[in-house]
Amino acid sequence: MARPRSDHGSLQHGDPRQEDAATRHLCTGVYLDRAFRRTVLCHVHNDPTRLIPPSYGFRLIPVITHAWRAWLIETVSHTAVLGVLVALLAIHRAALVAVIAVLMLWFTAGRALKHARDAITLLAKEKADVWLRRSRPVSEGHDLRHRQRLTVLYLAGCAIATVTPSLTAGLVGMSPADLWRQAVCLVAVIAVIVAIGAAFFQASLHSVHNGAMAEPRAGSRRISAIAEQQRRPYVIYRRPVSPPEEAEDSVVRIRRFLDDDVSQFVGAGRLVHRWIPPLTVQLLRENGDESEPLEMREWATPPFAAHDLVRRLAAAVRLLADEAEATRLPGLTVRDRLYAAEADMAHRPAWFHKDPSAEDINRIIDDPHGLVQHFLEASVPLRGGELVATIFLRVTVKGRTLSLDFAACALTRTPDAYHALDAHGQSSPTAALRAVLARVLRLPAEVARLGQLAEAPLVLLGALCARTDRMPLPLCGATSIREEKSTPWEEAALDRPIIHDYIKIIEERLLAAAEDFLAAHKVDTSNFRRQAQQIINQGVLNMGQGSVQVNQSAVGLGAQMLDQREIPGNA
Known part of the structure; x- marks a missing residue:
């Protein structure tokens, strides 16, 4: 039923x-x-x-x-x-003039009726205020006279529209x-x-x-x-262009320095959470003796490829979509995304217009210095797509160090008028x-x-x-x-906790799966575990409203403190 x-x-x-x-x-x-x-x-x-x-x-x-x-x-x-x-x-031009006159009469009569009704209401209130000796706002008197003038204007339009067909008929002998x-x-x-x-x-x-x-x-x-x-997995983004330094005053430079809303994740919505700096872990051998030199304790050659860790993390997140109805994340999708800056693609590469193979994607993952960046994407649509939480994770191995770059974006509800x-x-x-x-x-x-x-x-x-x-x-x-028709993040107070909830679930699962993977490959996870715990405990700070406030501080050589009232938006 x-x-x-x-x-x-x-x-x-x-x-x-x-x-x-x-x-x-x-x-x-x-x-x-x-x-x-x-x-x-x-x-x-x-x-x-x-x-x-x-x-x-x-x-x-x-x-x-x-x-x-x-x-x-x-x-x-x-x-x-x-x-x-x-x-x-x-x-029949005379009929055309008459049709326009009828439409004009239709329009002006409706507008005259509306403004006359409002004027009568305001006039009745004015009479009642005078009789009861109540004070009246000056704006109400102005509004009354404005409505009266509009009523007269539209009534004049009605009169013109009424006589136009008769005059036209006389001119053409009808x-x-x-x-x-x-x-x-x-x-x-x-x-x-x-x-x-x-x-x-x-x-x-x-x-x-x-x-x-x-x-x-x-x-x-x-x-x-x-x-x-x-x-296809390719996404092109545009780097923000900074105006010439001489064209900016100190206030604008500070606000741009504090602006962390710039995102390369086109279409994913507002960037609401990011690990800054990324989580980095030296690839040290498990159970190493701290008294030994660093060269003896670290892996000279990484014990795993970056793409192996990516595949392990992807499999761990996909389990959230395959579980039973009561414990799964409905609609969760996990896929590869390849990001490239528009300025780096000016030569129009041929590979850009074909589907990348699994080997191509693995090669991009393993190359931390390439023009194309790989991100593992996990997207969760909520309320039928009215809310969307999308998590991006980039895994790179360089300098005998594992680096995890985590970012989360959110799409809020579509306009109420569309509902x-x-x-x-x-x-x-x-x-x-x-x-x-x-x-x-x-x-x-x-x-x-x-x-x-x-x-x-x-x-x-x-x-x-x-x-x-x-x-x-x-x-x-x-x-x-979808981004253009999303409710501003600042106005989505009731939806922000829901979105952050799903971001936190996937974030902690990625951290746990990464730790298990490192342990399985004989990598010391003590530093990783310490940093992961800090991320989890301080998530409430990282997942704020995406803004940082610096009060009573000066940055840079010869900097001076600014009165908060001088910064736009702090008046």
């Missing part, structure tokens, strides 16, 4: 729709947010020269598919309305009643076109909430290329009918949006160009729509 829904329309645990929550909400967003839809189409789909960032907690292809569907429905509807207006311009009748009929035709478009629009929108979020069976070459890029259909009754046919009627009631505004058709040829041209077989340049990835 199907699980019941709560009174607030939220999805109960076990509902299959909850598994793709982030994907569904982003698909909903391309219908409700035109700016977001344009970003998906123009800066993701239509930009074949840049690599698509990895998608964490959601699937990109359905979002692009629904963005095109929403754009197509809206463009066809607008084109049909524009066709009616162009036909009137060609065969009966004003006939011209009014034609204008009303034509406006009704436009309203029907808008209603049909809105019905298709709402049906497609509601299919996001009620239907299956399967990948399209067949797509364009661009869609196939995007899917291929999502599958509109999750509310009680908002996904029903009645709600869809109300949305269609609301679109018709806003008919003048819908007609005013015909100007958006001006960019339709550019969007189509970009889509055609993106279908070519051009290989992407090794440039920093296109816009990460």
Whole structure:
């Protein structure tokens, strides 16, 4: 039997729709947010020269598919309305003027009614305050006069719109009643076109909430290329560019010095935790005599390859996804990521456009000085992808020392506006009918949006160009729509403990597995155990809000303490 829904329309645990929550909400967003839809189409789909960032907690292809569907429905509807207006311009200009006048009357009457209602409310409150001898804020008087002026202005617009058809009829020798009748009929035709478009629009929108979020069976070459890029492990990042030193004042330099939010992990969200400096362990022999020289106690040749440790850590983390329902981390994925800086890829290497073999990845792991950096990635989607915790670990062996570089990133919830259909009754046919009627009631505004058709040829041209077989340049990835539509980390106070909980689970498991691996290869783990314990105990300090405060301190030669009020944000 199907699980019941709560009174607030939220999805109960076990509902299959909850598994793709982030994907569904982003698909909903391309219908409700035109700016977001344009970003998906123009800066993701239509930009074949840049690599698509990895998608964490959601699937990109359905979002692009629904963005095109929403754009197509809206463009066809607008084109049909524009066709009616162009036909009137060609065969009956008087009727076109009358149609515009009717739409203007529709708009100005609605605005005049709204401002008149507000003005009456404010006026009644003013009379009551005078009668009761209560003090009144000056702003309320200003607001009342502003509403009154707007009411008069819109009423004047109503008068102009009312007399325009009659004057036009007199100029062309028509009966004003006939011209009014034609204008009303034509406006009704436009309203029907808008209603049909809105019905298709709402049906497609509601299919996001009620239907299956399967990948399209067949797509364009661009869609196939995007899917291929999502599958490959390569990620291109851009190093932050520092402005000239003379262009910065001391305050800006200090704030940039303290800024630890810069991240190379494109698409993974906010960098919320990192081991700085990385954990380093000298490769000393197990049970060595401390009285002996260092050269005698250390491994001259490492007893293991870096890629062997990476594979052992990956296997240890994957066990968290294979355990029973009560103890596993649902949705956990573990994979290799290969990061390269955009500036280092200017020569467009041939290997970049093919799948790396296991031997290629092992060779990159074992080369700590190469241009490409390997990170073991463990990603955990929470709440159907609404929250995502992603852990990155780089293992290098150099200078007879093991180095572990750990970083954790977080993606927070999608905007609340994209959750509109999750509310009680908002996904029903009645709600869809109300949305269609609301679109018709806003008919003048819908007609005013015909100007958006001006960019339709550019969007189509970009889509055609993106279908070519051009290989992407090794440039920093296109816009990460998931990062762009995440709630700011500072506003996710209730979600931060949940994300840190999962980060801590994987962090401690990696430390334990690394210690076991070193012990199995006869490496002294006393120093490793001491550093690991410090990381675990001081995690609350490392996992703060990603900021460091330096108070009453000076850094550098000839430095001076700054008054906290001089630093932006500390006023």
